[in-house]
Structure formats: structure tokens, C-alpha cells
Amino acid sequence: MTVPAAKKLNQLLFDGNPFEKANDRAPEFIDEGWASYPEVLDTTIDVLKPKVIVEIGTWLGQSTFNMLERALSHDPEASIICVDTWLGSPEHWFNPAWKAGLRLENGRPNIYPIFVDNVRAKGFEDYIVPLSMTSLQAAKLLKEINLSPDLIYLDGAHDKDEVLSDIENYWPFLSASGCMVGDDFCDEWPGVVEAVHKFKKDRTDLDFQHARDKFVFYKL
Numbered sequence: 001m002t003v004p005a006a007k008k009l010n011q012l013l014f015d016g017n018p019f020e021k022a023n024d025r026a027p028e029f030i031d032e033g034w035a036s037y038p039e040v041l042d043t044t045i046d047v048l049k050p051k052v053i054v055e056i057g058t059w060l061g062q063s064t065f066n067m068l069e070r071a072l073s074h075d076p077e078a079s080i081i082c083v084d085t086w087l088g089s090p091e092h093w094f095n096p097a098w099k100a101g102l103r104l105e106n107g108r109p110n111i112y113p114i115f116v117d118n119v120r121a122k123g124f125e126d127y128i129v130p131l132s133m134t135s136l137q138a139a140k141l142l143k144e145i146n147l148s149p150d151l152i153y154l155d156g157a158h159d160k161d162e163v164l165s166d167i168e169n170y171w172p173f174l175s176a177s178g179c180m181v182g183d184d185f186c187d188e189w190p191g192v193v194e195a196v197h198k199f200k201k202d203r204t205d206l207d208f209q210h211a212r213d214k215f216v217f218y219k220l
């Protein structure tokens with residue numbers, strides 16, 4: 001059995017396991033997030049059997065664990081690279097329930113430690129790479145390491161300009177015949193819908209599909 005790509009990348013970037021903690025307290029799993037309608041991702045993963053997934057927008061990891069568990073059922077070395085500032089998005093500040101989820105401490109969101117606990121509780125330390133930065137910064141870092149994911153899942157920013165920039169920045173990384181799936185392609189998030197239509201207009205290198213609240217771009 002070979003080593004999962006995430007374990008190698010964690011060694012390169014963090015000199016080992018980034019989820020290791022000084023104390024040996026048993027990590028608590030907190031099941032909170034969106035991961036809405038995961039069946040589109042399940043179907044895509046069953047078709048692609050991805051070795052490497054990149055996720056933009058992880059929060060506490062609900063969508064991460066759904067995708068990883070499905071991918072590991074096909075390939076025991078499947079890995080997922082999680083890109084998130086773990087600082088939330090502007091919309092989190094104006095929805096009272098979402099704002100509580102930011103767990104503000106001294107005026108700053110405090111989400112990342114819960115994600116770390118969740119990864120440890122799941123035992124996925126060797127299968128997940130945490131990139132705690134903006135999607136734009138992560139795109140520059142990933143370019144340096146010549147990564148070619150089979151599946152890219154977008155669920156970070158939701159306004160038109162940032163979604164379009166995420167699609168444009170990450171599309172070139174996608175492996176031949178790979179797939180980009182994005183969340184919130186629906187009336188409630190017009191910025192996502194506009195960005196998707198703008199990106200796909202006049203392109204001949206993708207096949208566009210959508211189901212429930214997800215858009216899917218297959219790379220041709």
C-alpha cells in the first residue's frame with residue numbers, strides 16, 4: 001500500500017501531522033455544517049473514484065468527511081485538501097444562527113480548533129491537508145506543488161466576483177476528465193448562478209450539468 005498524497009503533503013508543508021495536539025484529550029466530534037444534498041457529490045465520486053480532491057470552503061468538515069468517506073470506499077489512499085480561512089464569510093455576520101457558529105473570541109472567529117478536533121475524532125489525519133488561507137493564496141501555493149486533483153468542490157465565498165475567481169483560478173488544476181462541483185447554484189445565491197453562467201459562456205472544454213443546488217463542470 002502506498003502513502004496517501006495528503007500524508008506526503010502534510011510532511012512537506014508541516015513536517016508531519018498538522019492535527020497533532022500537545023494534550024491527549026479525546027477529541028470531541030461536532031457535527032455542524034451544511035453539506036446540503038450530498039447525493040450529487042456521492043454520484044460524482046462513484047464515477048470519478050478520485051485520488052485527490054480539493055475543497056474550497058470546509059467550515060467544520062461536514063462536506064469534507066462525506067466526500068472523503070465516499071472516496072475512501074473506492075480508493076484507500078484518497079486524499080482531500082481543505083482550503084479555508086476558517087474565519088467565515090460576510091454572510092455569517094448577518095444571520096444570527098450562523099453568527100453564533102463563528103464562536104467569536106476577542107472579536108475573531110474561532111472555528112479551526114473544532115475542525116481539528118473533528119479530523120482527529122474521525123481518524124483522518126493522514127488523509128486531509130488543511131490550507132488555512134484564502135482560496136487565492138491557496139491557488140498560488142498549489143501551483144508551486146504541481147497538484148492535479150480529480151475533483152474540486154467549491155463552497156467558499158458566494159458572491160459573483162469571488163465565485164468566478166475561484167472557478168477561474170482552480171479550473172486549470174483539474175486533471176483531464178476531472179470534475180468541478182459547486183454548491184448553492186440556486187435562486188438564494190444569485191452570485192453563484194451568475195458566476196457559473198459567465199464562466200461557461202463560449203467555453204468548449206467543459207460539459208455543464210446541474211442537479212438540486214449543485215453545478216457540475218466535467219472537463220473535456
Ligand SMILES: C[S@@+](CC[C@H](N)C(=O)[O-])C[C@H]1O[C@@H](n2cnc3c(N)ncnc32)[C@H](O)[C@@H]1O
Pocket residue numbers: 032033034035036056057058059060061062063064083084085086087088089133134135136155156157162
Ligand atoms: C458555507 S461554509 C462551508 C461549508 C462546508 N462545505 C460544509 O458543507 O459544511 C463556507 C466556508 O468558506 C470559507 N471561505 C469563504 N470565503 C473564503 C475564501 N475567499 N477563501 C477561503 N475560505 C473562504 C469560510 O471561512 C467558511 O468556512
